[in-house]
Amino acid sequence: MYKQLIKKVNNNQMFMFSLLFFSFFLHLQLRTPLNGMLLYILLSLFSALLLANAKSLKQSFRKNSNLNYLLLLNVWAFLSISWSEISVLSLYRFYYQFLMLLSVAHILNCLSYKKREKVLLVFFYVLLVIDLFTILFIPSLGQMGNGISGLHYHKNQLGGILAIISVFSYFSSQSTIKEKFFSLILIVICFFIGAKTAFFTASICILMPLLLKHVMYYFKFNSLLYVVKFLSVLLLFIVFILVPFYIENILDYFVYDLPPEILTGRGAIWSLALSSLDSFYVGEGFSSFWQVDESVSVVAESAVDNETMWFLKIEQAHNGYIDMLLSLGAVGVFFLMLLIYKTLINSLITFKYGNLQPLSIWLLTILFNFTETSFMYYFSPVWFVFLLYTIPAYKKLDKDNLHV
Template sequence: MSAHLPPALDGAAIPRRRLLSAETVGFGVLVAIILLSNGWAVFSVMSGSIDVADGGDAESGDMLRQVAFLTLMVLAVGVRVVTSSVGAVNAVPPMLIAILAWCWLSVFWAIDPGLALRRIAFTTIVIVTIGQCVQMMSYRRVIEALMVGFAVILLADWLAITLLQHAVHQPGRFDDALIGDWRGIHDGKNEAGAFCALAFILFLHEAIRQRSLMSGAALVVLAAVFLGQTHSKTSMAMVAAALAVGFLVQAGYGSPRAKQAVLLLGGGILLAALIAFRDDIAREFVWMVADPASLTGRVQIWPALMTFVGDHPLLGSGYGSFWGIGAESPIQSYGSGWIIEIFSAHNGYLDILVQTGGIGLAVALLCLVVLPMHVLLNAPLAPGTSRSLICALLVFGWLRDLLESSLLDRANATWVVMVVMYCLLRRTAMPRQRAGGHASVAGPSPEPV
């Protein structure tokens, strides 16, 4: 006698249960990544052992964090292998694979191959884990995971200000001007500023989308006030520019004439701003050059790095082999004074150049800036996807890296958000409709912010 399974057990419900399970795991892992990338410095804040003015090495005490991320990757990959018909393949966008491949290749000529291998492996683990999470979730769930993680960190920042002495910058070795700037549970005021700027963009988008004071506006205010107290000029300037570009890209999508008008308008606004604020810009530039004791004296760092680039124009030092490798670090030979004690170029593009050479920088610009912007300007996105939000978060990262370093920097908090956006672009981009074809219909994404 043959038995017939009831509808609830005949397999029809199994894919849905698996999907929900995978989505739940992806959500939890992505939230954990946001918490780890932003909140790891809480231990140094509590003890007061490391302050950004002391030039703390990101590699110090990093082993536990690497183990944590490796555990998250194994969990995410394992769940996706079990629940997806395609397994864990195709989770990482090809543009990220391309730049990762060059970084891995650079290990062969790296000054410190062992350290370079560990650092690029860590970067790869972060990217692969995020890729798996994004593939297991809808666009909306990814944004919700970001919001949960950012809300927890933002509230922890405010709590730290009230409870922890070192949540506010204390006197350090380099620049007394940092004293009193808020850092919360982050490595320093610049990282805190970047986090708050990203949080401001994210929560502002949600407040407008929900039209609710409770769901987003309160968090927008908390992020904005904290950003102001960090006195991070870079983040405060870039967040406004990023929001403007995101709006312009959204407004210009879908019409070639509108796109041209938006580009002309954006260029005109930028030119007008440069002219209007030329005296302030010149004054800021002179201050940066004249301040040898400050980490903001970036233009004193850059000449030493460009001298190294002149000697190693194509291949660089190898990924992760320029800073923080001891006496063999090139900065020990090309720099002097306080410059040899820092751990980044305070320019992400220059950091990529000195580590991976001119070839690596060209690949990075193509894969991390040009191609994503091409997609944002030209490709239709899946319904419910906010073109302006993805654009604003990416543009903030691109602009910030003109004066800070986060691109391809392992579990750097800004880089983590950018990787999420790259993966979302890959997941939501749709083929254009062709004449006589049946591809998805091109058109503006439904969310205007």
Template structure:
């Protein structure tokens, strides 16, 4: 089925690749990058020790994985070769200005980082990944990128099911983790953690539901059903709760007219202001609610620690990547107590960016990865509605996911990688052909 589907998607075959070797090389680099993103945690913790790993806490010293780092550097050089930057140096300028400024602030934060060595490794990895993604998408184009990603997700879904049924000790969580006592029995497949698997299933649903071209109905609905069931069995609450709203927003976009973009922007701004004001006004009640054992696994005990640190370091923060997992000098040991200090993330991407790169950095990151791409979708008169529906659904999913998980500008986390892919795809989305 996979072979027939790949043929129907018209992914570059060997003849096409030989005619355009740079295109074939770019597709290879994209598959390699996605492979490292999906399987990269194995290179860090190993399959045998995954059960004791808390999401985001792979290395308490910040040393990371040399294999993973070299792998992404290799992908970057393959990307440079595929883009033929020696002949076309302008292709190095693939990043939009807003994203360049956001990454530039992250690099600038090395000047005041708590651990500049760890910060440099992490910001370098983040920069290489985002830069590679934008250059690859510009080389491959919108439709071929979507096709390649769909096939990668289909293969991953098949591997996840195979792991669950062939090796339950690997594919199903057997022990609880810090902050998640109900983890036992959750499906994760070949992923390091069930939240990774859940997020990838949700993204698979969005990419197959809003497929750019006509697809065999049996294939589409078969993949959707399998991905939805695995998402349910993963028990990933955040991804479960975001999938339907993301689908609904994408569906509404198919009826949207950019003539009313200012109304949409005003409405979204009003909703954002109202939500922010409500959160500030009822913060104590929210914290009390989230502190219950059955509510978001104790995030109410994590977030006040981050708020406390940020209130003391609101402008600059600790430096990019210099808050969690950097050893005994981590600020978490000064502000947190108990099980919170053993975590590897704050379970909120916006708060984690606040404590790392301060308020200016968070504003730059949100503008670059959410606001600017969203405005482009809302104001475009030429983008195909179905393509825009997929992209806006992915934006909403990533924005909501960062409310309870930390992936924003966080190296090769799955949601961050797909957020970067979404922003890059918005930049190359094609206008509809005549008569469409």
């Protein structure tokens, strides 16, 4: 019976993947007991599917070496649970990330490039419909007080979804002129709804790869790759020379000198969060710093008054790099930078073959995390797409990819 069920699921993996992604998003959006129950049932089924496909996972790790860097980041996240003050919460949130790691590995091994695109495009549009439905019928969701309305909360989330769809659709291997034009319309919509981050991020992520494509006509690819590698190593060297000696000055600037109103209040969040960080090198434990709905967060304890009640509902620092520092410390940030570096080189390799999508998604993720958080954040669509399109070993493109 068990084997027959797994066999049937394996024969319709696209449906299974889609169902899992939707349930994740619904759980994070609505957080109803019924939806939570659906999530746990699907997680159990999907875990069983992954266990039954252990050979597929091993093959994927052999083919896609960058999965090992993601695994290294996950191993450090797991170790950090041991010093987390809320180890149960850390373990619960880590399970999402570990399941995502295995899911990405399995998808890369069993779904072709075209099929992955089809699943994700459907997934994105369903996310868009769900978000619009929530804005229209549950506008109070995300109400944070102090003038931060539910609509303001959803404006940012809606903008993020529109940005992902626009960038993904524009560089899709099956994208037509009409679809490219539609992608540009979505970016304009981001501007009109006031989603500034989404508007600028999506615009840059479409313009930069196109600009680089023209630059490539004047420079050899190997020269470009050499320059990127050199600058990356130089930057890492400078960072690891400066940080140990000037960390107190750097933190003092963000804690005391950073204007609170910068980037619509993010300065206040960053200052309060960093001032509450106890361990710079190893962090507070995976995803345990923000404890919304579990207990009052460290930041909220020292920030709550009539003007800052909205801190009680904060679930992230609105900066993925700061959140990684809070969660996994400088060591975790180093492992993340290593993954970012390897995926950049990977994205440039696929760029050589004329496929601009991985590089655009890489840019989207890097820029997005300056004002929002997606790095190892629950089930983030941005993080998931980043892994799915920058991790694969494009040096060994299959026939499905040669035309892109």
